[in-house]
Amino acid sequence: MGDLKKFVEAVSVLPLVHLPGQRCAYNQAASYAILGRILEATDPKNRHFRDLVRDELFTPLKMTEAAIGLASDHPRRVPVSFHPKHVTTNNEQTQKLLNTVTTDGNEIPAGGAYGTAEDVFHFAETMRLRGNNGEHRLISRALFDYACQNHTRTLTNTTWDFEKEAKGFPEYPALFSLLGGYIRGEGHVFTGAGFTASPRAFYAVGGGSTMWMVDPDRALTFVFLSAGFIEGLDNFFKLLQMTASGLASSYSKVRSDLVTAIMYTGASVPICRATFKWLNFLLLSLPVWNFCFYGTPGSEYYSSQK
Numbered sequence: 001m002g003d004l005k006k007f008v009e010a011v012s013v014l015p016l017v018h019l020p021g022q023r024c025a026y027n028q029a030a031s032y033a034i035l036g037r038i039l040e041a042t043d044p045k046n047r048h049f050r051d052l053v054r055d056e057l058f059t060p061l062k063m064t065e066a067a068i069g070l071a072s073d074h075p076r077r078v079p080v081s082f083h084p085k086h087v088t089t090n091n092e093q094t095q096k097l098l099n100t101v102t103t104d105g106n107e108i109p110a111g112g113a114y115g116t117a118e119d120v121f122h123f124a125e126t127m128r129l130r131g132n133n134g135e136h137r138l139i140s141r142a143l144f145d146y147a148c149q150n151h152t153r154t155l156t157n158t159t160w161d162f163e164k165e166a167k168g169f170p171e172y173p174a175l176f177s178l179l180g181g182y183i184r185g186e187g188h189v190f191t192g193a194g195f196t197a198s199p200r201a202f203y204a205v206g207g208g209s210t211m212w213m214v215d216p217d218r219a220l221t222f223v224f225l226s227a228g229f230i231e232g233l234d235n236f237f238k239l240l241q242m243t244a245s246g247l248a249s250s251y252s253k254v255r256s257d258l259v260t261a262i263m264y265t266g267a268s269v270p271i272c273r274a275t276f277k278w279l280n281f282l283l284l285s286l287p288v289w290n291f292c293f294y295g296t297p298g299s300e301y302y303s304s305q306k
Contacts, residue, residue, distance in 0.1 A: 002069075002106025004049055008037040024155035024174045028110045036109035049107045058115075060136040061122050066115035071104040077114070080229045094229065111206070120223045124212040127179065127202070128221050139179075147178035148202055150185055163233045177202055184215075194240040196247050203243070211239045215247070222246040 011030045018025075036049045043052055050068035058066040070077055080098045082091050102112045126132065131139040139147075150173070157174035164171070172189045175182045181204030184193040191197075192205045193213055203213035213222040224242050 002101055002103070002108060002112075004033060004037055004040070004107040004109070007033050024152045024157050024176065026157055026159040026174075032109040036107070049109065053113070057123075057138070058119075061126055061133055061138065063115055063119040063122050066113060066119045068113050069102055069104045069106045069108075070114040072100065074104075082229050091229075091231075094231070098229075117223050117225050120212050120225065121221065124214055124221045124223055128214040128216060128219070144179065148183065148200075149177060150175050150183055151178055152176040160233055167233065169233070181205055190236070190240075192236045192239045192243065194243040194247065196244060205236065205239060211242065213243055213246070218247070220247065 011033060014030075039052055040047070040049055045052075047055065053068055054066075057063070080095055082095065098111065102108055102114075106112060122133065126138055127144075130141050131137060131144040132141075152174045155174055156171050157176075160169075163169070169190070173185065175185045175189075175191065177183045179202070182191060182193070182202065184191055184197045184199055184201035184203070186199050188195065191203075192211060193201045193203050193215075197213070197215050198217035200217055201213060201215040203211060205211050210225045211223070214220070215222075222243060224239070224246075230238060
């Protein structure tokens with residue numbers, strides 16, 4: 001799976017399940033691998049995916065610890081783990097995949113990157129500023145505004161059908177954007193951004209109990225990374241509680257005339273293993289990736305101007 005070209009060749013012979021636009025289903029492997037391979041195939045410099053991402057995303061956004069793949073014996077790498085109450089029949093396979101496959105030299109656009117909470121914060125802040133970190137413009141404002149909206153209309157995310165039925169959940173829209181995973185949107189609907197974020201808020205979620213969120217109406221950027229892996233909708237339940245805390249903190253802890261960043265650290269390990277899946281633009285061809293990120297266990301990062 002770590003050989004991007006071979007993986008895409010294998011996926012490409014599979015039959016089409018649905019016509020584009022008819023259904024919405026989150027696929028964290030094949031779809032992003034194809035998009036990553038498209039980037040390689042259209043790159044005028046003929047770079048590997050990991051080098052292209054480093055040159056066009058990580059370096060200009062000052063994501064200094066971020067990389068595609070990391071040596072399994074790297075001293076700052078902490079493995080993915082599961083709390084007993086979150087153990088399922090898929091845990092062993094997931095844990096093996098994330099702890100052994102995403103190593104140095106392997107290229108997996110879906111959950112194959114490493115970085116710190118500060119790295120993700122630099123990325124999310126660039127998104128809050130509509131694609132510009134003050135020194136480098138990643139995408140145009142027009143392209144950002146086009147991407148930062150609901151592109152799946154009223155379609156639901158069928159990936160969660162089995163869990164919604166088991167939990168007695170009503171149907172709710174998928175609300176996928178093209179640059180950050182999801183948007184908050186209007187109404188009283190279940191989202192990882194919680195119920196108190198503004199409708200224009202957008203965010204991305206990973207199975208490792210990880211998240212970044214931007215609420216532009218409150219000038220708020222929120223990042224959370226954890227080593228503990230939580231699968232399915234239980235992860236969204238936890239994260240909406242985290243975002244509610246972050247939104248409350250933006251009012252109670254931060255003075256309106258300052259830009260303040262607060263990091264809470266739950267352990268001394270500087271980098272830990274945690275899935276952090278998110279979608280992102282690179283260049284003007286609207287390619288999308290899904291990454292796995294690593295940060296201080298139990299770390300939250302806030303920045304707000306209000």
